[in-house]
Amino acid sequence: MAPVLEIQDLHVSYQSREGVLHPALAGVRFGLMPGEIMGVLGESGSGKSTLAGSVLRLLPPNGNITRGAVHFEGKDLLRAKPAELQQIRGARNSLIFQEPSLALHPTMRASEQVRQVLVAHRSPGRSAPNDRIRQVFALLFPEEADRISLSYPHQLSGGQRQRVLMAQAIACGPSVVIADEPTASLDTVTQMEILGVFQTLREKLGLAMIFITHNPALLSGFADRVLVLYAGQIAECGPAEAVLASPRHPYTKALFQSIPEVSGRLGNSRKTKLPVILGESARSSLPARGCPFEPRCPERMDICREREPAAVNLSASHTVSCFKYESGSN
Amino acid sequence: MQPLLKVEKLTKRYVKQNIFGAREDVLALEGVSFAILPGTTLAVVGESGSGKSTLAACLACLESTTSGDIWFEGINIANSREHVRRQVRPKIQLIFQDPASSLNPRWKVLDILIEPLILQRKFSHEEMNARARSLLERVGLSADIAVRLPNELSGGQRQRLAIARALAQEPKLLILDEALSALDCSVQAQIANLLMELKSSLGMTYLFITHDLAMAAHLADEIAVMNRGCIVEQGPAEIILKQPEHDITRQLLAAAPRFTRAAPPALER
Numbered sequence: 001m002a003p004v005l006e007i008q009d010l011h012v013s014y015q016s017r018e019g020v021l022h023p024a025l026a027g028v029r030f031g032l033m034p035g036e037i038m039g040v041l042g043e044s045g046s047g048k049s050t051l052a053g054s055v056l057r058l059l060p061p062n063g064n065i066t067r068g069a070v071h072f073e074g075k076d077l078l079r080a081k082p083a084e085l086q087q088i089r090g091a092r093n094s095l096i097f098q099e100p101s102l103a104l105h106p107t108m109r110a111s112e113q114v115r116q117v118l119v120a121h122r123s124p125g126r127s128a129p130n131d132r133i134r135q136v137f138a139l140l141f142p143e144e145a146d147r148i149s150l151s152y153p154h155q156l157s158g159g160q161r162q163r164v165l166m167a168q169a170i171a172c173g174p175s176v177v178i179a180d181e182p183t184a185s186l187d188t189v190t191q192m193e194i195l196g197v198f199q200t201l202r203e204k205l206g207l208a209m210i211f212i213t214h215n216p217a218l219l220s221g222f223a224d225r226v227l228v229l230y231a232g233q234i235a236e237c238g239p240a241e242a243v244l245a246s247p248r249h250p251y252t253k254a255l256f257q258s259i260p261e262v263s264g265r266l267g268n269s270r271k272t273k274l275p276v277i278l279g280e281s282a283r284s285s286l287p288a289r290g291c292p293f294e295p296r297c298p299e300r301m302d303i304c305r306e307r308e309p310a311a312v313n314l315s316a317s318h319t320v321s322c323f324k325y326e327s328g329s330n
Numbered sequence: 331m332q333p334l335l336k337v338e339k340l341t342k343r344y345v346k347q348n349i350f351g352a353r354e355d356v357l358a359l360e361g362v363s364f365a366i367l368p369g370t371t372l373a374v375v376g377e378s379g380s381g382k383s384t385l386a387a388c389l390a391c392l393e394s395t396t397s398g399d400i401w402f403e404g405i406n407i408a409n410s411r412e413h414v415r416r417q418v419r420p421k422i423q424l425i426f427q428d429p430a431s432s433l434n435p436r437w438k439v440l441d442i443l444i445e446p447l448i449l450q451r452k453f454s455h456e457e458m459n460a461r462a463r464s465l466l467e468r469v470g471l472s473a474d475i476a477v478r479l480p481n482e483l484s485g486g487q488r489q490r491l492a493i494a495r496a497l498a499q500e501p502k503l504l505i506l507d508e509a510l511s512a513l514d515c516s517v518q519a520q521i522a523n524l525l526m527e528l529k530s531s532l533g534m535t536y537l538f539i540t541h542d543l544a545m546a547a548h549l550a551d552e553i554a555v556m557n558r559g560c561i562v563e564q565g566p567a568e569i570i571l572k573q574p575e576h577d578i579t580r581q582l583l584a585a586a587p588r589f590t591r592a593a594p595p596a597l598e599r
Contacts, residue, residue, distance in 0.1 A: 258515060
């Protein structure tokens with residue numbers, strides 16, 4: 001089976017007002033299979049939102065894709081004309097943002113907001129979008145589709161608003177949805193509910209999804225694969241169970257250990273301190289050469305300061321960019 | 331031991347008026363009672379809309395209350411007079427979710443820290459400078475940050491700064507209203523450790539408001555679970571987590587994100 005979305009060696013940098021280039025993504029590559037949920041894990045500044053923006057060419061004016069290719073359904077999006085892109089964005093490949101209350105129009109009924117998406121992408125000769133709107137709301141709000149579709153955003157809860165955004169995203173029947181921190185502003189109970197809705201959409205519509213988050217705990221039992229970004233580079237990528245249960249990259253390991261779990265308190269020993277990753281991942285504290293995680297890495301070696309590690313295959317589907325796993329290095 | 335804060339049957343009713351003038355009562359808090367002993371942490375957990383933030387605002391004397399008592403160090407501060415509030419407010423400090431919006435973007439870090447010291451009117455210029463710098467050190471920020479603006483700091487640094495500003499008033503109680511929720515996981519762990527450190531070095535008392543039951547479990551001695559303005563269950567953290575009695579608690583526990591924790595490193599290849 002061919003991937004529906006394929007990203008090859010993507011390099012993106014932002015130009016500051018003084019004209020200095022700041023790299024945001026360096027050599028990101030992966031393929032997304034139809035119906036697959038790819039969890040992209042990264043902290044602020046790791047380039048995860050830049051990734052979402054570059055796939056659909058929605059970067060801010062000072063953001064430039066300097067190298068690489070994005071193939072979507074057989075088209076190279078980096079060479080597509082603006083009119084072609086317009087047909088793909090929101091129709092074949094749509095984006096869901098973090099803050100549902102900012103992404104929705106405050107004085108427009110939910111159904112109207114979904115209608116606008118359909119109208120924008122309507123091909124001549126297609127039937128009126130009313131049936132489609134009803135279908136989409138019935139799918140996302142099985143119990144109260146009619147009430148919600150006639151509501152204004154302020155009458156809806158955070159979780160319901162997020163579902164209206166999802167309704168907009170799937171209205172035109174896309175093959176890929178990119179969700180950038182879609183649950184970050186929701187409480188944990190609503191978060192689980194939204195993850196459930198995403199699962200349903202995948203099962204019923206065969207949607208493939210890039211799910212961007214900073215919270216690894218959300219991905220367990222949800223994502224098929226996990227890609228870990230650190231400072232714009234792929235630290236680790238592999239099957240979700242493998243990465244979440246036994247992470248191999250020192251960054252992934254340290255990140256997971258710093259998150260408390262409810263079960264941690266059920267034992268008799270109470271930890272007063274969480275293991276933390278020392279230092280910051282801010283651009284300014286990145287090393288000029290070598291592995292970007294080297295200054296904070298608990299397992300650093302001499303070679304890490306000299307050059308960047310290449311991706312090492314641990315298995316057919318699990319890769320790690322770390323010298324520890326390179327055969328022959330000791 | 332006397333509790334530092336004792337809340338008895340606290341009720342808060344908002345009157346909401348829609349654009350046609352029709353009035354509607356919203357009961358944000360209904361008969362909330364609890365006590366916090368000095369040097370301990372109470373976590374208040376609940377879904378959004380359960381009344382957690384209203385509770386924080388009432389305790390910090392930012393909102394009036396409808397009925398009930400709030401005893402802080404033996405004084406009833408519920409609907410107290412302004413001169414009483416003025417004495418109490420410095421001792422109860424609030425830390426919010428988003429430090430970016432609670433720090434003046436045009437002030438340098440040092441000015442932000444000196445402001446609460448000026449208000450106390452008991453320090454000379456040199457003393458204030460020295461105090462501000464020792465506050466920075468206390469929360470793990472380096473001294474060279476003093477001349478920067480808030481937007482030049484990372485999210486974690488800004489939250490540390492917000493904590494340092496709160497500490498400038500020498501508070502007895504820190505109310506953390508979703509103070510960790512907006513931060514990256516690795517930064518959450520750093521700030522959580524800072525809170526634990528301040529608890530042991532200063533004997534700080536915390537009211538930790540969150541929807542993240544895992545972090546509540548890590549930080550708190552006691553947990554109170556809120557739903558629709560009421561505390562539905564409260565007790566020592568271990569007991570709430572081991573034997574949740576109320577459906578809402580079970581729901582929160584089931585939703586607490588968990589993942590199989592990293593196994594001890596396997597044999598390296």
